[in-house]
Amino acid sequence: xxxxxxxxxxxxxxxxxxxxxxxxxxxxxxxxxxxxxxxxxxxxxxxxxxxxxxxxxxxxxxxxxxxxxxxxxxxxxxxxxxxxxxxxxxxxxxxxxxxxxxxxxxxxxxxxxxxxxxxxxxxxxxxxxxxxxxxxxxxxxxxxxxxxxxxxxxxxxxxxxxxxxxxxxxxxxxxxxxxxxxxxxxxxxxxxxxxxxxxxxxxxxxxxxxxxxxxxxxxxxxxxxxxxxxxxxxxxxxxxxxxxxxxxxxxxxxxxxxxxxxxxxx
Ligand code: NAP
Numbered sequence: 053x054x055x056x057x058x059x060x061x062x063x064x065x066x067x068x069x070x071x072x073x074x075x076x077x078x079x080x081x082x083x084x085x086x087x088x089x090x091x092x093x094x095x096x097x098x099x100x101x102x103x104x105x106x107x108x109x110x111x112x113x114x115x116x117x118x119x120x121x122x123x124x125x126x127x128x129x130x131x132x133x134x135x136x137x138x139x140x141x142x143x144x145x146x147x148x149x150x151x152x153x154x155x156x157x158x159x160x161x162x163x164x165x166x167x168x169x170x171x172x173x174x175x176x177x178x179x180x181x182x183x184x185x186x187x188x189x190x191x192x193x194x195x196x197x198x199x200x201x202x203x204x205x206x207x208x209x210x211x212x213x214x215x216x217x218x219x220x221x222x223x224x225x226x227x228x229x230x231x232x233x234x235x236x237x238x239x240x241x242x243x244x245x246x247x248x249x250x251x252x253x254x255x256x257x258x259x260x261x262x263x264x265x266x267x268x269x270x271x272x273x274x275x276x277x278x279x280x281x282x283x284x285x286x287x288x289x290x291x292x293x294x295x296x297x298x299x300x301x302x303x304x305x306x307x308x309x310x311x312x313x314x315x316x317x318x
Contacts, residue, residue, distance in 0.1 A: 060095025
């Protein structure tokens with residue numbers, strides 16, 4: 053089996069990476085950064101986001117596993133002292149694969165029907181670079197609201213514990229193929245109105261944002277942020293693609309939520 057490692061690049065993560073490469077190679081696995089079948093991410097959830105984007109062109113052939121060298125993560129739930137155990141399980145292929153939904157983001161530009169498509173593991177956000185964001189929100193080809201405020205965030209179920217949670221969104225179990233739209237500081241008064249609550253949309257629904265003001269927008273896809281010029285519309289849907297995680301033991305999602313946000317035994 054071929055493997056690759058993504059490190060957060062701090063001292064501890066790099067030391068663990070060297071150890072893991074040595075152990076896995078001793079067990080007959082081949083280090084291959086181009087076509088790995090399993091990718092170990094050593095660092096935090098942010099490190100796994102980087103690994104995901106590095107290998108997003110071959111998700112069907114890649115399974116991810118995360119080791120955290122800081123606090124417990126949602127994508128990084130192994131601790132450094134378990135590395136030997138993990139290596140043995142990988143070499144014996146003693147794992148099952150679980151899949152989480154992803155978000156597809158398509159940005160359509162005003163010129164010559166050009167568009168760009170991205171995949172998000174956590175979320176995509178839209179903000180206006182200078183002024184209040186004003187966007188028409190369309191759900192399944194039907195006008196829903198005119199949003200005015202700081203921005204909008206569309207998250208995946210596994211991303212619901214990240215930025216989405218800070219915006220007051222619900223935590224969604226990653227077995228549900230859905231996406232969630234949350235508001236950032238919407239303007240609500242006698243003149244302007246938004247729904248003022250997070251919306252959870254199923255896989256067969258589409259959400260299209262059409263600019264009313266501006267044509268340039270800051271759009272994030274996970275940790276990546278770009279200024280998009282001359283935007284005609286931004287479409288969100290649950291992707292047909294999924295991210296695959298190697299699961300070696302049960303660590304229920306709600307236990308991870310409770311350990312991360314309420315009380316941890318670590
Ligand atoms: P960062 O600003 O360095 O770190 C953001 C934090 O979010 C880190 O503590 C990271 O965990 C954590 N995180 C990432 N994915 C998560 C998930 N699915 N569930 C719970 N926590 C998660 O940025 P980054 O490391 O490049 O990560 C980019 C992410 O930051 C974005 O996708 C967005 O979700 C998040 N973000 C959050 C806020 C907010 O909460 N107000 C604002 C902007 C961006 P680790 O420490 O384990 O890496």
